[in-house]
Amino acid sequence: AEMVAAEFGYKTEDVTFDESEVFASYDEDDTAFRAPVVTVMGHVDHGKTSLLDYIRTARVAAGEAGGITQHVAAYKVETPKGEVTFLDTPGHEAFTAMRSRGAQVTDIVVLVVAADDGVMPTTIEAIKHAKESKVPIVVAVNKIDKPDANSGRVKQSLMEHELVGEEFGGAVPIVEVSAKTGQGVEDLLETLALQAEVLELRSPVEGSASGTVLEARIDKGRGTVVTVLVQSGTLKKGDTVVANEFYAKVRGLNDQNGKALKEAGPSTPVEVLGLGGVPFAGDSINVVDNDKDAKALVANRREKRLRKESVRSGPSITEMMLMKKVPTLKVVLKADVQGSAQALAEALEEITNETEKVKLEVIKSEVGQINETDVKYARAGDSVIFGFNVKTAGKAAPVAESEGVPLYTFGVIYDALDKARELMIGLLEPEYREREQGEAEVRALFPIPRLGVVAGCRVTKGLINRSSHVRVLREGEVLHSGVIGSLRVHKDDVKEVKDGFECGIVVDGFAGLAEGDQIQAFDMEAIPPTL
Ligand code: GDP
Numbered sequence: 001a002e003m004v005a006a007e008f009g010y011k012t013e014d015v016t017f018d019e020s021e022v023f024a025s026y027d028e029d030d031t032a033f034r035a036p037v038v039t040v041m042g043h044v045d046h047g048k049t050s051l052l053d054y055i056r057t058a059r060v061a062a063g064e065a066g067g068i069t070q071h072v073a074a075y076k077v078e079t080p081k082g083e084v085t086f087l088d089t090p091g092h093e094a095f096t097a098m099r100s101r102g103a104q105v106t107d108i109v110v111l112v113v114a115a116d117d118g119v120m121p122t123t124i125e126a127i128k129h130a131k132e133s134k135v136p137i138v139v140a141v142n143k144i145d146k147p148d149a150n151s152g153r154v155k156q157s158l159m160e161h162e163l164v165g166e167e168f169g170g171a172v173p174i175v176e177v178s179a180k181t182g183q184g185v186e187d188l189l190e191t192l193a194l195q196a197e198v199l200e201l202r203s204p205v206e207g208s209a210s211g212t213v214l215e216a217r218i219d220k221g222r223g224t225v226v227t228v229l230v231q232s233g234t235l236k237k238g239d240t241v242v243a244n245e246f247y248a249k250v251r252g253l254n255d256q257n258g259k260a261l262k263e264a265g266p267s268t269p270v271e272v273l274g275l276g277g278v279p280f281a282g283d284s285i286n287v288v289d290n291d292k293d294a295k296a297l298v299a300n301r302r303e304k305r306l307r308k309e310s311v312r313s314g315p316s317i318t319e320m321m322l323m324k325k326v327p328t329l330k331v332v333l334k335a336d337v338q339g340s341a342q343a344l345a346e347a348l349e350e351i352t353n354e355t356e357k358v359k360l361e362v363i364k365s366e367v368g369q370i371n372e373t374d375v376k377y378a379r380a381g382d383s384v385i386f387g388f389n390v391k392t393a394g395k396a397a398p399v400a401e402s403e404g405v406p407l408y409t410f411g412v413i414y415d416a417l418d419k420a421r422e423l424m425i426g427l428l429e430p431e432y433r434e435r436e437q438g439e440a441e442v443r444a445l446f447p448i449p450r451l452g453v454v455a456g457c458r459v460t461k462g463l464i465n466r467s468s469h470v471r472v473l474r475e476g477e478v479l480h481s482g483v484i485g486s487l488r489v490h491k492d493d494v495k496e497v498k499d500g501f502e503c504g505i506v507v508d509g510f511a512g513l514a515e516g517d518q519i520q521a522f523d524m525e526a527i528p529p530t531l
Contacts, residue, residue: 042112330383438462
């Protein structure tokens with residue numbers, strides 16, 4: 001375009017909006033050590049939640065009356081060796097959800113392995129996730145208070161997955177802990193704090209902040225509450241921030257205990273109040289100089305998104321062919337916090353990769369209780385409703401019942417996934433398999449008024465049932481397949497005739513039987529569908 005314009009004597013100017021121009025740039029030489037940001041992973045029931053709970057109640061609230069009782073997305077603890085920030089969403093969905101939005105917030109993965117259970121499939125999956133994102137692992141061998149704890153065995157099997165403990169000449173810190181008694185937890189915290197130095201975790205402190213949204217929700221009294229992890233620079237009250245397509249002047253900053261802060265530096269989780277909408281976990285959040293830049297930035301993002309959406313509106317031909325054939329379970333999703341909604345939506349859509357036969361589509365995913373609008377939306381979209389850690393509000397439950405909208409609520413992601421699989425299987429037609437029942441030979445033909453031609457047969461193998469499917473064969477060739485119109489012994493209608501007996505058979509809709517033909521009988525066995 002530039003060249004063509006020049007041919008005609010026009011000058012061109014590149015007016016593309018460049019986001020980096022309105023964001024702060026940092027002096028890379030002016031950095032300071034920062035706390036490591038830790039995600040806890042591991043197999044279900046190995047104690048991730050217990051460990052996070054123990055650390056939060058024992059350490060965070062020291063000195064603060066009551067401590068944190070409400071849910072927090074992240075918190076920071078002090079140790080003699082330095083600070084450590086924990087992301088308080090155990091599990092892999094949250095980690096993957098962040099990563100899928102291009103956000104890398106985790107510096108260290110704490111891999112929890114129960115000493116009485118050992119390395120399990122999800123342990124291995126966690127190791128894989130951490131390695132793929134090049135995040136170092138610190139192992140917490142948990143439940144060492146239990147009599148059947150065997151941490152030696154755990155360490156052995158970890159070696160098979162290339163996690164070699166320091167005591168065996170490797171580089172992976174392995175700490176034995178009990179989330180129940182607190183034994184070793186102090187050790188774990190100090191190990192993590194020390195890793196900040198080992199890993200050379202540094203960030204610029206001066207300058208406007210940038211960070212990542214950890215969680216966002218709408219609070220009844222306070223409006224949009226976004227938990228942000230500051231990663232570079234310092235976030236201050238009164239700053240103008242942009243996240244996703246929303247911006248705001250930061251009205252208030254709160255720390256993990258709900259205490260108002262004036263500012264927050266790198267690796268600090270803070271609650272930001274006042275954003276105009278709910279961004280997604282994993283979205284970046286940036287401070288800009290003024291409202292004008294914020295508006296321009298948001299407008300540009302919006303336009304880009306709309307352009308992208310318009311390009312891919314309408315399915316391709318392959319998609320249309322698939323849509324015709326593949327049944328789809330549609331889900332309206334409501335959750336307590338944005339993080340869970342997102343994690344669950346992604347985990348649900350992931351199921352689609354397990355099978356070609358049936359799809360799952362989350363048609364709406366929102367934060368909040370299940371209300372009547374959701375039910376109507378689900379009804380219109382022929383979809384089911386999944387609530388995660390939320391209840392129904394108002395008349396939602398009775399309306400769902402009367403409109404026949406299936407509504408399920410869950411407190412555990414895995415339960416929701418199991419239900420989704422079950423519902424998806426329910427959408428599949430069963431497949432049928434022939435099961436041989438018997439054979440008969442046509443000995444004579446009798447034209448009978450109203451019945452047509454009745455074949456006088458002798459059952460030579462197995463049995464023939466009134467409801468059997470049949471195939472007529474002549475010299476090994478199939479002449480007809482269908483069902484039986486009438487099955488009689490003498491003049492009586494019968495249900496079945498066994499090997500060695502004679503009977504009269506009318507093959508429904510087939511008059512071409514001849515002496516010597518064979519009739520094979522079989523039934524159709526339904527095979528329960530699987531994904
Ligand atoms: P998660 O699924 O990994 O989050 O595991 P949870 O934290 O929910 O713990 C699963 C079960 O193990 C719960 O019943 C806990 O009380 C128990 N548990 C967790 N840590 C310990 C521990 O160190 N010692 C003992 N004895 N039990 C533990």
